[in-house]
Amino acid sequence: xxxxxxxxxxxxxxxxxxxxxxPEPDRDEVVVEMRAGALNFLDVWTRRGLPGLDLPLPHxxxxxxxxxxxxxxEDVTRFAPGDRVAVTxxxxxxxxxxxRDGDPSFCVDFRVLGEHTRGVHSELAAVPEANLVPVxxxxxxxxxxxAPLVFQxxxxxxxxxxxxxxxxxxxVLGASGGVGHAAVQIAKYAGAEVYATASSPEKLELAAECGxxxxxxxxxxxxxxxIYEMTDKRGVDVIVDHVGGPTWKDSIKSLAxxxxxVTCGATLGRHPETDLNRIFWHQLQILGSSMGTPGEADDxxxxxxxxxxxxxxxxxxxxxxxxxAHSLLETRNGFGKVVVVPDAQYE
Ligand code: ZN
Numbered sequence: 508x509x510x511x512x513x514x515x516x517x518x519x520x521x522x523x524x525x526x527x528x529x530p531e532p533d534r535d536e537v538v539v540e541m542r543a544g545a546l547n548f549l550d551v552w553t554r555r556g557l558p559g560l561d562l563p564l565p566h567x568x569x570x571x572x573x574x575x576x577x578x579x580x581e582d583v584t585r586f587a588p589g590d591r592v593a594v595t596x597x598x599x600x601x602x603x604x605x606x607r608d609g610d611p612s613f614c615v616d617f618r619v620l621g622e623h624t625r626g627v628h629s630e631l632a633a634v635p636e637a638n639l640v641p642v643x644x645x646x647x648x649x650x651x652x653x654a655p656l657v658f659q660x661x662x663x664x665x666x667x668x669x670x671x672x673x674x675x676x677x678x679v680l681g682a683s684g685g686v687g688h689a690a691v692q693i694a695k696y697a698g699a700e701v702y703a704t705a706s707s708p709e710k711l712e713l714a715a716e717c718g719x720x721x722x723x724x725x726x727x728x729x730x731x732x733x734i735y736e737m738t739d740k741r742g743v744d745v746i747v748d749h750v751g752g753p754t755w756k757d758s759i760k761s762l763a764x765x766x767x768x769v770t771c772g773a774t775l776g777r778h779p780e781t782d783l784n785r786i787f788w789h790q791l792q793i794l795g796s797s798m799g800t801p802g803e804a805d806d807x808x809x810x811x812x813x814x815x816x817x818x819x820x821x822x823x824x825x826x827x828x829x830x831x832a833h834s835l836l837e838t839r840n841g842f843g844k845v846v847v848v849p850d851a852q853y854e
Pocket of ligand 1: 599600601602603604605606607611613614615616
């Protein structure tokens, strides 16, 4: 088969698209003929190399993808060749106290397909049966590949972790990113008043199309002051932050009393300054959130399949142009998801 892979960590030049040995599935795995894969910033981190992540090389990246079942291991019961499926990326042990208690995203051995194990940006991929969800016939491969990781992540952040209530005010930072644009749609669906930040008029227009009631260009104005004005000095109830670093201080300033800041990433910095006085005096909550559970995928993905939520596809590229695909994420060009398709399937 052909696959995207790298033999060493590094910049985009380490990415190749070439012949690679076919996967050898375990008894509980399904071999999927991939029709599309989607990128997440995680693919960039994995390619660059993360502290403490010691991957066997060469490594195939990619945590999001969709395709047709090609073959099934002997223990597989839910799928048969020809089925349309999408991949969810959380891998858990099933036996630790947290898995047994019903939330596998707390697993002590939690791993992510594509980050800790071989991913799916390839013509064929062996995926555990537990990580596949069925995809109805009317859903395009691009949509099926783009939805799982970001919609599952944003759903867990807002619905499970922040316990968002109708009528609350939500601020989504970086609404042009995958998680950001999913969070805007989910917050609106949950009945919230949605504020969104992005860096250009085009991105803000798309954020408004996703359901944002108020948009703020963070390149032009300091969003903490804007939120202060727009909410009549009150602040917002929930903030979705996947940026970290320079946004952190302003996020804490933008929360109302009893507000919740939910973070799922620190793309721009892991060690921001925190004003503890504000945390206790305003009785704020800082909530971490990472990926999601199979149950959360089952809750949110049908709402993508029925068109309630729409992943915005910024570009579809053949896998041989994977370097350019990574660069679209690294330069923050565009809005929504970047999709890669095996060259043999690309039209
Ligand atoms: Zn576990």
